[in-house]
Amino acid sequence: MPFSISSSVARLSLLGALLFTFLAASAAPTPLYATYQQAWGFSTFWLTWVFAVYAFALLAALLVGGRLSDHLGRRAVILGALALEVASMLLFHQANGLADLVVARTLQGLATGIATSALGAALLDVDRERGPWLNSLAPLLGMAGGALGCGLLVEFAPAPLQLVYRLFLLLFVLQGLLLLRLPDLLPRQPGLLAALRPQLAVPPQARAVLWRVLPLELAVWAVGGFYLSLMPGLIKAATGANAVLIGGGVVAGLTLSGAACLHGLRFWPAARLLRLGAGTLVAGPALLWLAVLGGHLGLFALGTVVTGIGFGSGFLGATRSVLPLAEPTQRAGLLAAFYVLSYLAFCLPALAVSTLVPRLGLDGAAQLYLAGVILLALLGVRNSVPRRCAQPG
Template sequence: MKPSPFGTQARLGVFGALLFTFMAASSAPTPLYASYQQAWGFSTFWLTWVFAIYAFGLLAALLVGGRLSDHLGRRSVVLGAVLMESGSLLLFHQAHGLNDLIAARAVQGVATGLATSALGAALLDSDQQRGPWLNSLAPLLGMAAGAAGCGLLVTYAPLPLQLTYQVFLGLFLVLALCLLGVPDLLPRQSGTLAALRPRLSVPPQARAMLWRVLPLELAVWATGGFYLSLMPALAKAVTGTTSVLLGAVAVAGLTLSGAACLHRLRHWPAERLLRLGSLALTTGQILLGLAVLGGQLTLLMVGTVVTGIGFGSGFLGATRSLLPLAEPGQRAGLLAAFYVLSYLAFCVPALLVSVLVPRLGLVGAAQLYLAGVLGLALLSGWKLRAPPCAQAC
């Protein structure tokens, strides 16, 4: 039975709020990394591993459980993910060393991976027009809110290493209660055990489009990895400030400008969004590189905003081009494949560059990272010059 308009609105609200909160929780530890590093004395290399272990946990969840919601239903998988996320927040809250932090991030990654695939598919089930838009907007707003909110708590609130996680535990409790009242649109299907076999599921009709948008999507997510792993320390090194809030502002600047662009341009056709994303990311990497070389805070923020425009428009253009090509029973699998490729770009470059930090220094390693993203953005511009049908044929 087709849901009523009010039912559709309610479903979009609950699923969008959950996706927002999962992504906010994922970026909340970023402003705390410097505090953890100072308290427990680990190196930048291990700091990057703390960031990357989240992405590896998320990848594992997508590979093994990305299609679970096609068989068990969206709500059941999301509720399970909420329970796991709550467990990770308790681990963060009680953390006393690097091993505790790694364990908490690993559990959080698995929970976010399960939730991302199921919630993305649920949003598409509910509304094929607004679903892709919310799939793009909610994560960006969530990451901005998580980083900026936590940065403010670290700077101005008592018990910053605990209060952030207490707030998120309360939010997930409220959202879980709301989710219990939302019925599944997709009935349960057989084949649950088979769905646990790691398999990237890209429907044949979506493969040509995936290949076409892949360079831009990799550039978008590599940019996100750069900001969430290296930018807090880089901003301090470039500007000479000791404020934890500056790194949080940089992360929020990227994601907020991306979200604003995404909302403002949500009615643009996918092809136009892709071209804007490629151009803005190319320009943004050049500005960021100049800011790092010159140690200019203003140019760093301008480059962040321009990069954020490419981040938002590229992400929306890719999801709008790709996700509607899947049938209802293929959506979670396609989302899993899409996010596996995205999160590899999110974490692997940061890990590789972190190995070079002792040799090149943080600024030199950051310049190498930015050059790599610039290369991907230029490649995407070249691929987008050909019409979609020319690449699909």
């Protein structure tokens, strides 16, 4: 009898490992950005474009291909995403210029968007209780592992610009072979062409709450974009520290702090999460602003931990406030609108601020970026204060 992965624990483990690996690979190029920039001599603006094309491609995959696995089956779509991811790893491995990075990052964004959607749905198919927990935790742990692991490999292992991609290639091939043994729990369904049309709609009952949590949600995603695009180069410019190793460490610090919040505070009510997220997304970026001003590595570390708490609690509070307000038939449209707003905040501020680097320098542009995040978080603080009804008389 051929080997198959039949127990729910084995399925959850494989699907969770795949989600972890996809997100680890997505964060791996971040510590290398400064190295690529120095080797090939492109500007900070083009560096942020390498980051932004990934975000745009991932968003397109979520919007257009997010429901592919509902109609083609989970396994087939995940295998397709694996093929795209393997192609991107090969391109990264052979890259010798900016154009190669842009193409590789675009393919990786498409692969990650398709895989995130299909794997998230497959985890829910297998286990409705543990699936959501893995969906929240595995991406953040993966990003931490990818950024920190890449930094360590580049610093202490040979072939710094190739080895990390060889290891990911090996992991993806092995996981793909295991996936072939995984029985698909969802049969194919009709309606594929209709599913490819993006649905962008905020239900009337969710609009007021969405507007209230939107400043904090934008601050959360803007912080993520800041760390994944500008932070490694900023640390080098402000402190003179190793951009690869320390840059990977601060990305890991942000995502691990966020993951700890998602896990440790998962039973907190949404209103309390919003207040914690807004407050720490004022305090954390303020510490980072001072770190840039003074060039203190210790302040970068402390600011990253505090910001990570805001990153995790703010995201959890916003999603828990808005998404349950949609009826089952309205969820796809609300999720799509939520993704669009979030990913625009993820990449557009970094692109805009990068155009100011020639005038302000990286330090000055980063301080402007952080000031914008603090302003958004302050609006979040105001909106998270409980509203009291006026007392009669």
